[in-house]
Amino acid sequence: MTTLKEQQVIQEEFKARMDEDELLNCMRCGFCLPSCPTYVTSGFKESHSPRGRIALMKAVVDGLIEPDEDVERSLDLCLGCRACEPVCPSGVKYGHLLEEARDIINQNKKHSLPVRAVRKVVFEGLFPHQNRMKAVTGLLGFYQRSGLQKAVRSVGFMKLFPENLATMEKVLPKVPTIKEMNNRPEFVAAKGVVKKRVAFFSGCLMDTMFLDTNNATLKLLQLAGCEIVIPKNQNCCGALHGHSGEKEGSKELAKKNIQAFEDLNVDYIITNAGGCGAFLVDYDHLLKDDSVWKDRAKAFKDKIKDITEILYEVEFHKKQTLKLPYQVVTYQDSCHLRNVMKTASAPRVLLKAIEGIEYREMKDADRCCGSAGIYNIVESEMSMQILDHKMEQAKATHANTIVTANPGCLLQMKLGIERENLSQEARAVHIVDLLLEAVNEVPTLN
Structure with missing residues (x-):
């Protein structure tokens, strides 16, 4: 709860920092309304739409309303999927606008002691330090391999947690060992003629919890004729910070990543996580007011490309034999991959090139699944309502395999499969893992 003094400071910051031209660009036409999951799911509540949220921001800037709990609640409930932007x-x-408003509020209100402690641990103590990410992920791996997970489940301990968290524990991937997480290559040679020289953004969660998917990505790039550089001094993209009102932290992470990649002499910087990629291509906006970094950020942003786009560009799907046993496959868009990175057709072209499968397009495939980083934890009720709608559309395809291109979406779809008791009939998989299955290769980098 914000005090009157805090509200006054926040209001002054809104006036000073919010882009009024961008606020005025909203014509209140309502084209965004049908694309907004929280507007539709809330029963068409205007304050839970992009148009309504922009109106609230503008009213705070103009001094017509106080930046009270209702304003903050409206902004917090936004998924940040950015489906409103393309339409x-x-x-x-x-x-x-959303990230600026959240940063202003979070930096100028006094959080409770427990919230301050959690935010400090997550945003300062954990995600900026990859060695700590490995250590925490390693503990999860120990939990899975030691028999502790089996014991916890057998005594029903997970029943003490909210249903979605207990289910989420079931769908977490098998975590690699610390040794595997530490034994990462810095260079991978291309197979055959070198077509492109690329750098790989390995990410924080992707290079720990989803290490197998990163290995599959490197293998596909290698088979596609790319030589790959993986700089050791890269770090978290900063998306979690940027979306959670910790803008300064995201700027520091951005600068470290730009430094890590800018002298590598590569054609592209490849990502395999839609959420990370979308934040990376926004580095030029993040650092637009920094005279030292803005041009460097623009040069960095111009090289970012999703794994599916590079595979499509080098015609991987035409030059490799892609084949799988018969299964119905559908694709769930990563919001940020589609809405920010503008990548939608390449994944579908690659999937449709796999012999033996039947591809079926999902209705509302471009609508958010409700994951949105940690949204499915902090806004569980809304997230699960959005996921329920997504699973209705997925079930209508009768798909055996639901494909996506972002780790959060992947876990959310696995969660949906568990909630619908479909684990014997369907699976969720990252697109690079499915493509590697289709070329009948194992992700051994040699």
Whole structure:
């Protein structure tokens, strides 16, 4: 709860920092409304729409309303999926407005002691330090391999947790060992003629919890004729910070990543996580007011490319034999991959090139699944309502395999499969893992 003094400071910061031209660009036309999951799921509540949230921001700037709990609640409930941006005739950069508003509020209100402690651990103590990420992930691996997980489940301990968290524990991937997480290559040679020289953004969670998917990505790039550089001094992309009102932290992480990649002489910087990629391509906006970094950020942003786009560009799907046993496959878009990175057709072309499968397009495949980083934990009720709708569309395809291109989406779809008791009939898989299955290769880098 914000005090009157805090509200006054927040209001002054809104006036000073919010982009009023961008706020005024919103014509209140309502084209964004059908694309907004929280607007539709809340029963068409205007304050839970992009148009309504922009109106609230503008009213705070103009001094017409106080930045009270209702304003904060409206902004917190936004998924940040940015589905409103592609359909906006005025091209309003809603995501930029949302992140600025959240940062202003979070930096100028006094959080409770437990919240301050958690935020400090997560944003300062954990995600900026990859060695600590490995250590924490290693503990999870120990939990899975030691028999502790089996014991916890057998005594029903997980029943003490909210249903979605207990289910989420079931769908976590098998975590690699610390040794595997530490034994990472810095260079992978291409197979055959070198077509491209690329750098790989390995990420924080992707290079720990989803290490197998990173290995599969490197293998596909290698088979596609790419030589790959993986700089050791890269770090977390900063998306979690940027989306959670910790903008300064995200700027520091951005600068470290730019330094890590800028002298590598590569054609592209490849990502395999839609959420990370979308934040990386926004580095030029994040650092636009920094005269030292803005041009460097622009050069970095211009090289970012999703794994599916590079595979499509080098015609991987035409030059490799892709084949799988018969299964019905559908694709769930990563919101940020589609709405920010503008990547939608390449994944579908690659999937449709696999012999033996039947591809079926999912209705509302471009609508958010409700994961949105940690949204499915902090806004569980809304997240599960959105996921329920997504699973209705997925079930209508009768798909055996639901494919996506972002770790959060992947876990959310696995959660949906468990909630619907479909684990014997369907699976969720990252697109690079499925493509590697289709070339009948194992992710051994040699």
